[in-house]
Amino acid sequence: MDGRVLEAAVPIPPDEDTVIAFDRVNVVRGGNFLIRDLSWQVELDERWVVLGPNGAGKTTLLNLASARMHPTRGTAYVLGEKLGRTDVTELRTRVGITTGRFADQVPPSEKVLDVVVTAAWSVVGRWRESYDPQDEARARELLDQLGIAGFADREFGTLSEGERKRTQIARALMTDPELMLLDEPTAGLDLGGREVLIGHLTELALDPDAPAMVLVTHHVEEIPPGFTHALLLREGTVVAAGLLGEVMTAENLTKTFGLPLIVDRVGDRYTARAG
Numbered sequence: 621m622d623g624r625v626l627e628a629a630v631p632i633p634p635d636e637d638t639v640i641a642f643d644r645v646n647v648v649r650g651g652n653f654l655i656r657d658l659s660w661q662v663e664l665d666e667r668w669v670v671l672g673p674n675g676a677g678k679t680t681l682l683n684l685a686s687a688r689m690h691p692t693r694g695t696a697y698v699l700g701e702k703l704g705r706t707d708v709t710e711l712r713t714r715v716g717i718t719t720g721r722f723a724d725q726v727p728p729s730e731k732v733l734d735v736v737v738t739a740a741w742s743v744v745g746r747w748r749e750s751y752d753p754q755d756e757a758r759a760r761e762l763l764d765q766l767g768i769a770g771f772a773d774r775e776f777g778t779l780s781e782g783e784r785k786r787t788q789i790a791r792a793l794m795t796d797p798e799l800m801l802l803d804e805p806t807a808g809l810d811l812g813g814r815e816v817l818i819g820h821l822t823e824l825a826l827d828p829d830a831p832a833m834v835l836v837t838h839h840v841e842e843i844p845p846g847f848t849h850a851l852l853l854r855e856g857t858v859v860a861a862g863l864l865g866e867v868m869t870a871e872n873l874t875k876t877f878g879l880p881l882i883v884d885r886v887g888d889r890y891t892a893r894a895g
């Protein structure tokens with residue numbers, strides 16, 4: 621494929637350290653290809669960013685990776701389970717996901733600690749009088765890790781957008797997932813909120829005990845240091861995939877976004893602008 625950095629050779633079935641193995645996956649809806657012939661492999665210790673313009677298929681890719689959708693054609697394994705052939709209920713508990721839609725489902729009066737603890741039962745809204753002290757301790761530890769321990773007893777609805785996003789990440793980590801999916805975690809944040817969140821995502825990315833991660837974003841400025849790989853998507857197909865430093869070229873991003881771009885690396889961050 622033109623411009624492609626890495627031609628994925630995906631062993632099927634994948635070995636046990638492979639968390640995502642997609643082989644020539646297609647997703648077709650109403651005669652349109654949302655994903656076309658996509659092959660991709662994510663290993664346990666990798667942290668991927670998925671970049672692409674609106675409508676490129678990024679959310680569709682996360683829907684596959686979180687077992688919320690299975691391919692129309694092609695083979696997709698997530699955490700060793702073949703999509704379309706497996707009990708997705710069990711598989712979904714092994715994948716942590718944060719999306720913009722989640723915040724809308726949380727009752728504003730819900731206590732922050734409860735938002736995190738209830739992940740253990742895949743529910744939103746407190747429904748038990750008391751929790752296992754171990755679960756509560758873990759939730760507090762995660763809130764602390766995300767820098768919001770002081771908000772444990774606050775109502776979710778009173779948090780800033782950035783604090784809500786951090787609560788959501790703590791919730792996604794609560795079940796100790798093997799794969800963590802982050803759909804535009806920094807969208808809608810002001811500069812300060814964005815940078816704080818990027819700092820926490822960097823800490824997670826550098827933590828060898830953290831799960832494999834896939835982060836979707838529209839902006840190269842929002843790639844947290846510590847992320848190792850990138851997949852560039854356009855119109856459902858892979859423009860480039862591989863090591864971050866090799867993929868993030870002006871040529872690849874120009875193809876991905878369909879306009880001439882200049883890409884700079886400043887320290888461990890990227891910037892892009894029209895060239």
Ligand SMILES: Nc1ncnc2c1ncn2[C@@H]1O[C@H](COP(=O)(O)OP(=O)(O)OP(=O)(O)O)[C@@H](O)[C@H]1O
Binds near residue numbers: 649650674675677681
């Ligand atoms: N059920 C569906 N039927 C037909 N087309 C669909 C369906 N769901 C999504 N699409 C289309 O598939 C394309 C990919 O959608 P997707 O949401 O995966 O893109 P995205 O990269 O996440 O976009 P954005 O950055 O805007 O969130 C879009 O053009 C969308 O309109």
